[in-house]
Amino acid sequence: MAQAKPKKNGAVEKKLIGMADVVIAAAQRAKDPTFAIPIRALSNVSFNPRKGLIEMGEKKQARSFFNVGMAKKFMQTMLVADALSELQRADLTTSLREIYYRTKHTIQDSHENTFDTQDESDPIIEDLEVSLVALREELHVRAENSGSIVGPVVFGDDGDRVDCAKLGKGGYSVPSIVEPEYLEIRRCTADFLLLVEKGTQWNRLSEDKFWRRYNCVLLTGNGQPPRGVRRLARRLHEEHRLPVYVLVDNDPWGYYIYSVVKQGSINLAFESQRMAIPKAKFIGLSSADPERYELPRNVGIKLNDKDVTRAKELLNYRWFQKPAWQEEIKRMLANGLKFELDALANKDFQYLTKKYLPRKLKEKDWLD
Amino acid sequence: MATKTSPPSIRSSKTVSQSVTIDSEQAAPRKKPSLTEKGTSAVTAIEMGTRQREISVSEFFTKNRHLLGFDNPRKALLTCVKEAVDNSLDACEEAGILPDVTVKLETVVNGPTPVTPSQATRFRVTVTDNGPGIVRAQVPRIFAKLLYGSKFHRMRMSRGQQGIGISAAGMYGQLTTGKPVKVISRTGPRATAHYFEVQIDTKKNEPLVHENKQIEWAQPQGTEVAIEVEGRYQKGRASVDEWLEQTSIANPHVRLVYQTPEGETKEYPRTYHELPPSPKEIKPHPYGIEFGVLLKMLQDTKSHTVASFLASDFCRVSPALAEEMCKSAKLSPDAKPRAVKHQAAETLYKTIQTTKIMAPPTNCISPIGEKAILSGLYKQIKGEFYTAVSRPPAVYRGNPFIIEAGLAFGKGPEESVKPQPAAMPLAEGEDHGHDTELARVIRYANRVPLLFQQSACSTFKAVLNTTWRNYGMTQSRGALPAGPMVIFVHMASVWVPFTSESKEAIADYDEIQKEITLALREAGRRLGIFLRRKERAASEFRRRNIFDLYIEEVVEACNRLKGGKLPTEQLKEQLHKIASSRTGGLKTDEALGKTGAGPEGLPHSIIVTTEGIEGETEVAQQTATVPVVSSKPAQFERLSETKAPVKSVRAPKVRPGSGRAKRPAAAKAKVGQQDLFVGDASSGKKAALPKRKRPATSLTRKRK
Ligand SMILES: Nc1ncnc2c1ncn2[C@@H]1O[C@H](COP(=O)(O)OP(=O)(O)OP(=O)(O)O)[C@@H](O)[C@H]1O
Numbered sequence A: 001m002a003q004a005k006p007k008k009n010g011a012v013e014k015k016l017i018g019m020a021d022v023v024i025a026a027a028q029r030a031k032d033p034t035f036a037i038p039i040r041a042l043s044n045v046s047f048n049p050r051k052g053l054i055e056m057g058e059k060k061q062a063r064s065f066f067n068v069g070m071a072k073k074f075m076q077t078m079l080v081a082d083a084l085s086e087l088q089r090a091d092l093t094t095s096l097r098e099i100y101y102r103t104k105h106t107i108q109d110s111h112e113n114t115f116d117t118q119d120e121s122d123p124i125i126e127d128l129e130v131s132l133v134a135l136r137e138e139l140h141v142r143a144e145n146s147g148s149i150v151g152p153v154v155f156g157d158d159g160d161r162v163d164c165a166k167l168g169k170g171g172y173s174v175p176s177i178v179e180p181e182y183l184e185i186r187r188c189t190a191d192f193l194l195l196v197e198k199g200t201q202w203n204r205l206s207e208d209k210f211w212r213r214y215n216c217v218l219l220t221g222n223g224q225p226p227r228g229v230r231r232l233a234r235r236l237h238e239e240h241r242l243p244v245y246v247l248v249d250n251d252p253w254g255y256y257i258y259s260v261v262k263q264g265s266i267n268l269a270f271e272s273q274r275m276a277i278p279k280a281k282f283i284g285l286s287s288a289d290p291e292r293y294e295l296p297r298n299v300g301i302k303l304n305d306k307d308v309t310r311a312k313e314l315l316n317y318r319w320f321q322k323p324a325w326q327e328e329i330k331r332m333l334a335n336g337l338k339f340e341l342d343a344l345a346n347k348d349f350q351y352l353t354k355k356y357l358p359r360k361l362k363e364k365d366w367l368d
Numbered sequence B: 001m002a003t004k005t006s007p008p009s010i011r012s013s014k015t016v017s018q019s020v021t022i023d024s025e026q027a028a029p030r031k032k033p034s035l036t037e038k039g040t041s042a043v044t045a046i047e048m049g050t051r052q053r054e055i056s057v058s059e060f061f062t063k064n065r066h067l068l069g070f071d072n073p074r075k076a077l078l079t080c081v082k083e084a085v086d087n088s089l090d091a092c093e094e095a096g097i098l099p100d101v102t103v104k105l106e107t108v109v110n111g112p113t114p115v116t117p118s119q120a121t122r123f124r125v126t127v128t129d130n131g132p133g134i135v136r137a138q139v140p141r142i143f144a145k146l147l148y149g150s151k152f153h154r155m156r157m158s159r160g161q162q163g164i165g166i167s168a169a170g171m172y173g174q175l176t177t178g179k180p181v182k183v184i185s186r187t188g189p190r191a192t193a194h195y196f197e198v199q200i201d202t203k204k205n206e207p208l209v210h211e212n213k214q215i216e217w218a219q220p221q222g223t224e225v226a227i228e229v230e231g232r233y234q235k236g237r238a239s240v241d242e243w244l245e246q247t248s249i250a251n252p253h254v255r256l257v258y259q260t261p262e263g264e265t266k267e268y269p270r271t272y273h274e275l276p277p278s279p280k281e282i283k284p285h286p287y288g289i290e291f292g293v294l295l296k297m298l299q300d301t302k303s304h305t306v307a308s309f310l311a312s313d314f315c316r317v318s319p320a321l322a323e324e325m326c327k328s329a330k331l332s333p334d335a336k337p338r339a340v341k342h343q344a345a346e347t348l349y350k351t352i353q354t355t356k357i358m359a360p361p362t363n364c365i366s367p368i369g370e371k372a373i374l375s376g377l378y379k380q381i382k383g384e385f386y387t388a389v390s391r392p393p394a395v396y397r398g399n400p401f402i403i404e405a406g407l408a409f410g411k412g413p414e415e416s417v418k419p420q421p422a423a424m425p426l427a428e429g430e431d432h433g434h435d436t437e438l439a440r441v442i443r444y445a446n447r448v449p450l451l452f453q454q455s456a457c458s459t460f461k462a463v464l465n466t467t468w469r470n471y472g473m474t475q476s477r478g479a480l481p482a483g484p485m486v487i488f489v490h491m492a493s494v495w496v497p498f499t500s501e502s503k504e505a506i507a508d509y510d511e512i513q514k515e516i517t518l519a520l521r522e523a524g525r526r527l528g529i530f531l532r533r534k535e536r537a538a539s540e541f542r543r544r545n546i547f548d549l550y551i552e553e554v555v556e557a558c559n560r561l562k563g564g565k566l567p568t569e570q571l572k573e574q575l576h577k578i579a580s581s582r583t584g585g586l587k588t589d590e591a592l593g594k595t596g597a598g599p600e601g602l603p604h605s606i607i608v609t610t611e612g613i614e615g616e617t618e619v620a621q622q623t624a625t626v627p628v629v630s631s632k633p634a635q636f637e638r639l640s641e642t643k644a645p646v647k648s649v650r651a652p653k654v655r656p657g658s659g660r661a662k663r664p665a666a667a668k669a670k671v672g673q674q675d676l677f678v679g680d681a682s683s684g685k686k687a688a689l690p691k692r693k694r695p696a697t698s699l700t701r702k703r704k
């Protein structure tokens, strides 16, 4: 566990202790101890078109102890709460995986484990985030560091000056917690921010020094961007007014990554406030690009059943109702193909750097 | 009257031609097989003719000992025990005596040094019974003449059928050790006991008497047979031990004492004090005979006309029906039976098969009975649940039969309550191993355990074809159900259709399959009810358990959240109270069997818990309390076939609920009734012993 910055924030800890009070109070009145946990599903989110954000609804589900189906989860919730409050008291941060190991043990006089896999503890942490209205960072839980940034931006990290223009082609590894207390943005002279889905394409752009030529910041989250990456993009956008462009594969998952960056995720909709970038633009790969850039059909991949189902789901999401988006998704379905960014290499290794992106930027060819 | 002869030459049959086979089940000696086809080899018919001659049954046996169960030394030892015990039980039951049988296996020193039982190759098998004994004149032929017996010529249910059993065992002994069979027999306390040593003249199939004298014998009545044989003694599957144990399960009315070669004495006490109702002898049913048998019966009959032959030599044929059959077969009812041959006989046979004839009477078979099966299973097998089903009589090919099934399920109450051995807590991806023990099938024909050829047996097939999953068991395709269970199947019939002479597996007739399946289903259905009930109680228990289990964790977590300043005991107690009230409180206790409600809807079943037993408790208690009766003179055990007044022994349902000591306590309370039961049966009915028809070949027996 890493030493965190000292904070005076006792609010989260108070909320965690409040859970024990719920149990004690219920027991005194011979009632079944119950927590109300906001439902994290599509059925309980709404899209606010004015703010361009996904917001969580009011629906909650009860988690009671004296219910055979929930008893174990209830017990697990208490154990996680206990572990989280331990972090608060010790002022440490930790990972999801460490929480799992910290709370796993054999229940006395039995062969039963409190948790059998991490799949059981992760959702409970999310449950607590939403029920206690505390961000994961506030709970001192970090995600994996799996993002990179390069470009004309200077950070202060634990007192060290990090100039991302002087870190070669590898760039700076984005920490999972990038709140101002942990990471300071000292200077940023870029004109825009390009968020790339895949590490491979980010490497290509970094190696070709695309950022120097177009004076931008290159950021990647290696797939679905982790919270640190999203939060950093949001800060650069907000604090340094960088327009954000998202470059993803042309498939339903790429569209969804873009939408999470832009208006937040369904699962943790309550965090949209601090994470989403409603003004982010989708720069590519668009389903119109193969034709426009003359990509041969044989570098496409046939959509599978899952892709088609997912694409149809996206068509129904309220935040994909703009005509341009409906057209974009339907075009992909009509073609029956998806394209990876890597497919651009079919034309030239540096096609992305030298032709594709320059033309996109020049033509302002993006979707909102 | 000691007639001494030199021991017969044992290997005298070496020259018998290999090509001769014997096709009839009775293995009757065949006269000169006729040659119909030319041999393809250079051997001429004349040369072959010189080699063709009569084969004595005994010679046949030497070559084909496997047909009679003497394939290998281990099995041979078992077969000897089995033949002798079967005869003892048959004889006792026919004479209305509760059987008291002792089986003794001793190793015989054959070389310079004594050997351990597992290494020994020679054994003396001694079987002693308290039966009617055998009259002097019959002893030699019974023990030293193949195909000599009282049971073959009649349609009556018994263990033995063919008249080969004991003489074959004796002959096997003679062949392998050269020693004669030693017999002691006494027909009553006032008769003298006789001692015989007999051997068989294997060529003539005639007895040779080596020794015959009067002796003093401690037993007032009965028979003792001692045979020295080459054999192997090994415990486990298909062993003497297993056979005796299974015999005792299906024959709880027998007291069996077993002296093992190791010198141990095992006793299987009598747990059921009533003889099985004596089966009546019947004439063959017309549907049950084969064409060849009909021809033979036509020749042998004492009747002078075909019509009277049909009416008197078969059951269920009235004179009117006999006339009608003659008419449809275009036969004069007055024709001489011996004159009905060839085409006419065949037409008669076909007519018989197509005429509507009433099913045979079924009082010729005597099932074990549900109570006795329960008692046998309960006595020998540890379990939690027992049930027994006797089907009503049915008929295959004119032979009446009854199927009975039973189940003993579970590992015994102690084991099911016992916490599982402390297993390691599981790591990610690990999994508790599952119980893969398969159920065991124990099969019986006329109360005799069948230990070989399980998969060829109709009973086994019926077990496989039953969908045990419907009754809460696990079962993979085409396999036995998995779980701690013993499945008992018994077929009782005047003629059990075995797949071969060695009487190891029951043949697969549709009618038999159907009956077995119905019996198994009923037993399975009851098991299902039991398991569901148990499961329901267990799930309530688990519910409460779950809460109890997690309360500790939750309270500890709360305590840590509150900085360790929580009155944890108080919080725990409050939570436990809520848990109990939410899992049905008393109602769960009831479901868990703590209030001792009986097994409703489970006829002929016993449920055993650590708290006691429920169900047919009187059966179980007979088992629990019956004192060893060996001190009593044998005649005291003689019971009539008239049922003892069972009603009077019906115990009030045991209401367990006060701990483990319940079973013996409840049992003690019953001793009085027990005595009443035994006394009543033996004193009241002694005078009225059944008059039974003596078959022609049977031994005359004076009853006092
Ligand atoms: N212990 C005994 N007490 C009284 N009679 C006996 C005893 N053992 C045999 N017998 C008589 O001897 C006869 C011959 O016995 P044996 O075992 O050879 O043939 P089985 O029992 O009739 O038929 P199987 O060949 O099927 O056993 C029996 O039918 C029975 O009448």
Ligand SMILES: [Mg+2]
Pocket: B083, B086, B087, B159, B160, B161, B163, B164, B165, B166
């Ligand atoms: Mg016999």
